[in-house]
Amino acid sequence: MADTPAIYVQAGRARGGTDALTLGAxxxxxxxxxxxxxxxxxxxxxxxxxxxxxxAAPGGSGHSTLLGITPVLRLTPDQGRSAFFVEAGIGATLADKRYQTPEREFSTRFNFASHLGAGLRLGARRQHELALRVQHVSNAGIKHPNPGNNFVQLRYALHF
Structure with missing residues (x-):
């Protein structure tokens, strides 16, 4: 099932008390x-x-919604037969509003998102997937301030 689409749910946490809930494909x-x-x-x-x-920073909103797209490369050991994998990707996000907390402020709604992850495929057809990822989100210096933020994420995916 390595070449099949998947849907997933992902939870993440970053410093400053930032939580992220993500749905994707x-x-x-x-x-x-x-x-x-x-x-x-x-x-x-x-x-x-x-x-x-x-x-939120004073006068700001405590929520933001992001749309993202990321091309990802995944390496599976043992000629692709292993249940384990590692992956990396760099993509782009667009938020409905700028991220502003008392400690950090993004200067743009457009940001880059890069990640490294490792995971495991489970099930008779390896249709279930669990992954642990570290993601960095920032604007890559397009505009300042550019503090970025780092998320630790746990993902469950179902391949079909």
Whole structure:
């Protein structure tokens, strides 16, 4: 089931009391398969909507909704037969409002989101997936201030 779409739910937490709940879908890059370091490298698109909740700066809102898209590369050991995988991606997000807490403020609604993750595929057809990810969100210096924020995320995906 390595080349099948998936839907997922993901929960994350960042410093400053910021929580994120994310719903998304992944679409595999059909025909993209490379051998690398004894494993199999594949790619997919990750489309998502995320709701951030946080302690707002005075006069600000404590919520923000983001839309995101990320191309992801995933390496599965043992020629792709392993249940384990590692992945990385760099994509873009657009928020309905700027992120502003008493400790940090993003200067743009558009930001980049990069992540590193590791996970495990489970089930008779490996249709269930659990992943632990670390994600960094910032505008890459387009405009200042650019403090960024780092999330630790837990994801459950169902491939179909």
């Amino acid at each position: 992944t679409l595999p890059w059909q025909g993209f398969r490379r051998q690398l370091w004894g494993g199999e490298l594949r790619g997919h698109w990750d489309f998502y909507v995320s709701r951030w909740s946080f302690d």
